[in-house]
Amino acid sequence: MMDAETQEIFRQEAEALMEALQEGLLVLKETPDDLEVVAGVFRALHTIKGTGAMFGFSRLASFVHNFEAAFEAVRSGKSVVTPELINVALTAYDLIAELLEGGEPDPAKDEELTAALAAATSGEAPAPAAAPTASEVPAAPAEIKEWDLQFRLPPDFMEIGGNPIAMLDELREVGGETTIVRPLTDRLPSIAQMDTKVIYTGWQVILPGAIKENAIRDVFMFHEDQMELSIEPVHAAPAAPVAEPEPAAAPLAEAAAAPAEPAATAKDAPKAAKAAPAAVAQLRVAADRVDLIMDRVGELVIAEARLAAIANQLENEALLGVVEDIQRLALGLRDSTMALRMTPLSSIMGRFRRLSHDLAETTGKTFDFIVEGEETELDKTVVEKLTDPLVHMIRNSVDHGLEGPEDRAASGKPERGLVKLSARHAGAEVVIEIIDDGRGMNEEAIRKRAIERGLLTEDSDVPRSEVLKMVLEPGFSTAAAVTALSGRGVGADVVKQAIEALNGTIEITSEPGEGTVFTLRLPLTLAIIEGLLIGVGKERYALPLLSVEQILELPEELAGGTSATDVIELNNELVPVLRLRQVFNRDASASTHQKIVIVGANDTRVGLVVDEIIGTNQTVIKQLSPLHSRLKIFSGATILGDGCVALILDVIHLVSLGQEIEQRLKGTAA
């Protein structure tokens, strides 16, 4: 066994492969005869097996070997993908995931699943005529006399510690006594140009035809992706030249090595199988390193602001020029660093597809799960923290939202339900909706339950949208029977908490009989925002610039007021106003040029009376300590250009304060 650290590296490597595996299996569920996807699944399994064995996960490797064998049968056209195979394969996937996590599941499971996989692929062997092969190839190829293997190792093979001689020895071992090895010296440069660490030689190896192709490929297991490799069968039939087609159902790896393209490398196969968009080289970096860069960039942005402040004072042209350059560079650096942290939502979508598959199995409800906008990018931290709430909400939509097939038929709906997850950018926010076309929420039942739980009083006049939100309160459940699905520990209140912790909001709209929509609004990132700096009394505060809608001179009729709250008429609409100096209890006298900053969130607005508008700045958000973090009115603090600390106002909280004022005013008016 290797040490924990090395195994951790393997786990990280395997993560992406596992995601691809699951994704592939779920795609196959929909399009069972897509051979490219089959090849992709096979490739993922093969690599997990190979690296797993290398890193000492022997149980995992041997189980995956059998798993792979099942898909080898599909790949070679001996079997077809059936719903049963996908179900067994997904359970097998779970076992692999558990083994990867270091769990010790019952060893009997391995055998049971291996048997199930074998059963799912053996019994279903189609008649040759029905074989889903793309090309019209003779079903039984001529017997293979020998293998003509040609390979060139990657140029840096020796540098990374590879040993070509050992590799040739291994091939001789596989091939036995009749193995013939010949060097390919056509790419030798002149001696002057040779680099001692680079391999210029290729090899041709003739191996007996009795050997399985996989046994040959296994020799190159860890290098196949980087090297040039072609394995061609040489057939016994004297009339058949080398160009005789390869075995039925041409697996992609072989297609790539077809005689027509002798230079094609084996590397092309997985690429094609994944049908990925333009391949950009990927670099895997530990998240804390990116965080460190982010911190440094934050400091840089602050230092840059200080420099700009000093340069403005000195009024030195040359200095101002340099400051402008630095400003531009710092902003560019900030943007590219932020981009490093952005992850598309698709990175967690595999999980949800799987979840919907499982839910369909356990609830017996038939429904389509549609994802829209999975390319939408969000800060990695936000994406990670979204997974659990989304799992819960999707589960909830299926479990509580969708009706069973009979009920749907009775109410004249199509038998298949619909659950849709959609994501899109809206300004500096990402809007995620979870939509179902189920029975909708029962407002009366929720109201009744809320009154029972003391969250509402009998006579309270709360709008429908607020009543629906009650389901997110701790311990709130209107379901008469708690099902196995809903009792898995993540409560609706956890959803609310998680979203609020991300500075997001949840809204619920629901029409009886038509379905429910959960709308999540989340900030793109948690680290840096564009801020508007305002002065209140002697202190300065920052507001997120994106929530600022308007800045007005304070109307005369409001100028004399001293109460903390007021209202202003704006475009025929009454907008509540907060006098920040009074709200903050600052005794400094009001400036003569007070302004109103209108900020908005969740389609509601509030006006803030401030003494001064100072300007915009790059606001690096620092979290408040536990000593202050429960003051909801501030969402954090930031360091200004002169080194002073300024508090960041929480717009969502200010708006809700404004709404309270509005409610109260309505109360007194009625």
Next chain:
Amino acid sequence: MTKKTYADLIPRLNSVVAFEMGGEQMALPTDVLREVLELPALTPVPCAGDFSAGLINIRGVVLPVADWRPLFGMPLKAADRETRILIIETSVNEQTMTVGVIAEKVHAIAEIDPDTLRPVPAVGTRWPKGTLLAMARWNDAFVAIPDVVSIFENQISQEPQLVGAD
């Protein structure tokens, strides 16, 4: 004051920082002390109550500063050239928190004789229950040894004052 806390405290007494506020001598074991600073620009936090003195910027890190004087019923003396901030590292509900505490004067790093340790009298002192670990003597005067963990945990568990929207 239990015997156990005494036993924990005794080895920590050979290095304490001796300081002063509201005319009282106080001491804190230096194992919680990170540094002593002159008072930097302090940004007040509105609505946070008088225990919160504000926020400071220490080399790019924003730290909260606490003012213990209202807690101990001491008058607030305006900051002068002797005012210091003790940066201490404590734990709040098992999480580390770095926080500043205002001191009107810092005397020295000193050693306290464990034999002078006394429990805090239950009545007749200015110290609210649970704010001190013990009393002791240093330089022929009484010194109070504050219970940092409990002071901050109690303050943080209190509901913050609601924003006075009228």
